[in-house]
Amino acid sequence: MSPIAPFPMSRPRRLRRTPGLRAMVAETALSADNLIWPVFVTEVAGADIEIPSMPGVTRFTVDSVKAAAERAARLGIPAICVFPHSDQEGKTDSCERAWDPDNIGNRAIRAIKEAVPDLMVMTDIALDPYNANGHDGLVRDGEIVNDETVECLVRMGLAQAEAGADILGPSDMMDGRIGALRAALEQNGHSNVAIMSYAAKYASGFYGPFRDAVGAGARLVGDKKTYQIDPANRDEAMRCVARDLAEGADMVMVKPGMPYLDICRMVRDRFAAPTFAYQVSGEYAMLEGAIRQGWLSRDVVVEGLLAFRRAGCDGILSYFAPDVAEALATTAGRG
Template sequence: MATPIVAPFPAARLRRLRRTANLRAMVHEVNLTAADLIWPIFVTEVAGAEGEIASMPGVERLTLDGAKRAAERAARLNIPAICIFPHSDQDLKTESCERAWDPDNIGNRAIRAIKETVPDLAVMTDIALDPYNANGHDGLVVDGEILNDETVEALVRMALAQAEAGADILGPSDMMDGRIGALRGALEGAGHRHVAILSYAAKFASAFYGPFRDAVGASGRLVGDKKTYQVNPANREEALRCVARDLAEGADMVMVKPGMPYLDICREVKDRFAAPTFAYQVSGEYAMLEGAIRNGWLSREVMLESLLAFRRAGCDGVLSYFAPSVAEMLA
């Protein structure tokens, strides 16, 4: 019998295009560049509080000078934006949180310092009362209740002070109802038409924020938890409604937070709303990966893989404490 000309073969040899680096490069579907990163930094006004955060090895609380140097580093690495988180004096935290809209609070001083040093770098802020609140909550607390509408008024004051200081992007992370519309209206009214809003739209009540609360000095203070305003991790539909609502109220961009355990939400938000979509790879995710890397249990490549996964899930960009190290690896 003659040998058949067509030998039996698997219907699809998917390994064919994985054979060499160039073939793999030709067919890669998403990529990660420094332009996809937003770098969150902590800035302190408390003498002696600068330096490494115990639960976030490799991440430091910075002085104002340190923040300027970080901005220069971001610019050198082509990271387009930095996000400022203030660590303020414990003695200046009050129940009414008035420091939150003080033009000279540490957050606003950091905005001005960075804009003076690297004017082109986009500066993002966090809008929530927790860094200045005696009880650690994102909203005003009266008789154990987190007040919604009164908090929104305070957030508006905070936002206007940040816009005045030169912020390019405001990041409301408080999860009060109606804040996006209120902020947008106030910004337009005050002539800050170009200031963008990146809403922490689908923000879940997560245990992954633990190290962040150490970083901003809120850990010992938080009375109770944030479950009356942040979304239950079990709820996908509610998260989508938050995103729909925030976009309708005028958010320019939306965020899913935390990131890695919520990639399903990222994909669905992108598919449904086709809006600029970001994820926050939060402090606990950083601590988990960096801790394992430092112990030699995981290789540094997990940083890239974890961030690429956000791109695959539809995100336009990611807030990550790995931003400078990853940008260095990519350079």
């Protein structure tokens, strides 16, 4: 290793002097290609409003989500992720609407693919939007049962693939669901449908606004600690990622995002597989709330997304996606 040049011959500030120099030596890049936009689609009359705990985020109807998809395509965002907000009265303990071909999620998939065929549509596979008790799995005598739930999740995933989804996102954290889903896709003519597994999903307090957005929070009985990862654990997350990749996941996700950047880095370094993170609702709410109060500059949004990229993420699910893509396009246009 060559010795460090004595001061003042070594001046790192030389390369920070102008925007052009800083851009020339930037080690990490962020573009619209790195973004997935999560959107909420509602079947509830009058619920297509701004979500109080997520200022600036609204629920779309099936018709208005088409316009959102067209906006994403114009901005170069490659994928949009659909999360359903369903009628509370239609939720049941058996969750049968989760695999109904005409549920709100599947109708939204078809509408988006009709409006913008080349835009990739990602889905969420978990029972909570349709579950009377708010859990991701079936509940029997107070226990979230694993194997019965996996059977339901497979049916849900197949219905989404039939509707035209490009990427399935199992977020339930049941054991064995990736292998079961991959096998079912292969057997039913959907071998080209990709799986982005929520492989390292933690039992986090940062999900609260999301549960409001999909209408699952008020009905949640207990917590999700028996199937989501303990925030104290890193090695367990690595085992879950290894298992999901071995079972056929094409991509893996860490959730939440910024509080778990160490996990993102470990996943990328250890597995060299396409790695994504979800900048979840609580992260969004904190940043957007502080920005609106004037406590933070909006520059922190891009700074935060760069942190995901620097930690090794190939992409980020972010509610900021369209605004960031628009800002990046404007900056590129000036160049």
